[in-house]
Amino acid sequence: MRNQTFNRLKIERNLFVNEPSDDINAYPVNDDLFTWHFTIRGVDETEFEGGYYHGIMKLPLNYPYEPPSIAFLNASGRFETNVD
Numbered sequence: 001m002r003n004q005t006f007n008r009l010k011i012e013r014n015l016f017v018n019e020p021s022d023d024i025n026a027y028p029v030n031d032d033l034f035t036w037h038f039t040i041r042g043v044d045e046t047e048f049e050g051g052y053y054h055g056i057m058k059l060p061l062n063y064p065y066e067p068p069s070i071a072f073l074n075a076s077g078r079f080e081t082n083v084d
């Protein structure tokens with residue numbers, strides 16, 4: 001299972017590198033494919049427009065069959081910081 005997960009995460013990392021988005025960016029921390037930093041751009045025509053929201057995502061060993069743990073690192077007005 002770990003090899004499947006590892007290979008999937010490498011593919012997803014390469015998608016972010018090869019097909020960048022203006023709305024979301026994500027990358028592994030220090031080449032640890034199970035811990036990623038991400039930035040999400042606030043959706044246009046909402047109270048979050050113009051904002052950028054930074055967080056950390058920790059992926060389980062059996063990803064994608066279990067969801068990641070996600071915590072925002074900067075205040076967004078909607079989510080608490082440093083809380084899953």
